[in-house]
Amino acid sequence: MISVAVVDAETPGNVGTIARAMKNFGVSDLLLVDPPELDPDGEAYGFAGQARKDILPNAREVDFEYLVENYHTVGCTAITNEDARKHVRYPFRTPRELADSLVDVDADTCLVFGRERVGLTNAELAQLDEICAIPAAADYPVLNLGQAATVVLYEMRTLTLEATQLPDPELDRATEREVEGLHDQFETFLAAVDHPEEKRGKAQRLLRRLVGRAHPTDREAVTLRGIFRRAAQRARKADDS
Structure with missing residues (x-):
């Protein structure tokens, strides 16, 4: 005691x-x-x-x-x-x-x-x-x-x-499917903004390391996917105009 x-x-x-x-x-x-x-x-x-x-x-x-x-x-x-x-x-x-x-x-x-x-x-x-x-x-x-x-x-x-x-310290981490979906969306985003092709692999690895340390929640992963998707769409529209 x-x-x-x-x-x-x-x-x-x-x-x-x-x-x-x-x-x-x-x-x-x-x-x-x-x-x-x-x-x-x-x-x-x-x-x-x-x-x-x-x-x-x-x-x-x-x-x-x-x-x-x-x-x-x-x-x-x-x-x-x-x-x-x-x-x-x-x-x-x-x-x-x-x-x-x-x-x-x-x-x-x-x-x-x-x-x-x-x-x-x-x-x-x-x-x-x-x-x-x-x-x-x-x-x-x-x-x-x-x-x-x-x-x-x-x-x-x-x-x-x-x-x-005590509060449950377990983090509500995003599923691997959501995390991989975020990486796929980031790959699409890099192509849409015409990021130099020879640098895309490094950029993807950097994001993977960052996300791996951060352990995002489902909501965070979904939100980031949405941002990358909208950014990619706007980049394509800008190229078409």
């Missing part, structure tokens, strides 16, 4: 935003260390969306030591070190690498997010099991707390959502 902990959040709104992201990506267990007051009529519940019905009301207040003692902990931070000698923040995983690494981990994991302005301290990170950081522009790598949690939780979705809840 994956849980989320927010340490010493300054604004209730960020707690609500994180709760909403949890709801989006199938995480329900929210742990709060030194939280602000979460007024049911305040911004935390206002920002939480549907998470105000279950995740926020069921959030548990714990201390930092509870996280360390009961979970495989992942500290989420924007500031890292590329030097192995400074090992408190190194090495670190990206959110995608973290998701891949957790597939075979048979342990309850807690994603730990820190304060809005300063994040998790070195002393806190030193107690956690591993570090996760989001790659961002070097001149401004710091994300808003709610944004950071959303990005990390998005990458966790393959672990937290049932397969039936």
